[in-house]
Amino acid sequence: MDERIIPEFLDAVARLSRETDARIFLVSNQGQQWIPLKEQEAVMRHLVDPVEERGGRIDAVYICTNDKKWTPPEGEENGRKPAPGMLLAAAIDNGDAVDLADSYMVGDMTTDIAAGESAHPDVTSVLVKTGYGGKDGKVKIEPDHTSADLGAAVDWIISRTNQGSAQPTPPQI
DSSP states (O other), X not given: OOTTSOHHHHHHHXXXXXXXXXXXXXXXXXXXXXXXXXXXXXXXXXXXXXXXXXXXXXXXXXXXXXXXXXXXXXXXXXXXXXXXHHHHHHHHHHGGGOOGGGOEEEESXXXXXXHHHHHOTTOEEEEESSTTXXXXXXXXXXXXXXXXXXXXXXXXXXXXXXHTOOSOOOOOO
C-alpha cells in the first residue's frame, strides 16, 4: 500500500460501506489533463483496492480532468468542483440507486461543500477538519455539519442512517 494513503481514510470508507447501504463515490479534481488517463486510473485503484481489502467498497470514482479555466460546451455541466458535474453524473449513472436529496457530500474544502449544495439543495454537506479543513477559502459557504475527521463524519452519518433521520442538523464547529 502507498504510504501517502491515510489508513484512517481507508478504514472509514470501508466501515461506511459495510454498515450502511449507501452508494459511495469518490469525486476528485486532482486528475489534471496532463496526467494520462491510465495513470489516473492506477492512482484511484490505490484507493479502491485497500478499501476492498478491508471488506468495504467504493462504487465508482469520478475524476475531473478539466483545468480551472475550462468552460463546458453549452448544455454540459462542469465537473470541476465547486461545480456539481461529477455528482450529477454519479446520480445519472446510478439511476434510482441515488437520490441526491438524501445524499451526503463529505470533503475538506469549501469547493466540496459547494459542489454538494449545487448538486441538490437537500444534499447534507459535511466538512472534515483534516486536510484543508475548509480553510481553502475558495467559496463562502457553511456546511450542514462539521466533523473532526473522516472517521467522525462516518460515525455521524451511520448514526443518522440508523436513526432514519433525513433532516440535516445545524452546523457544528
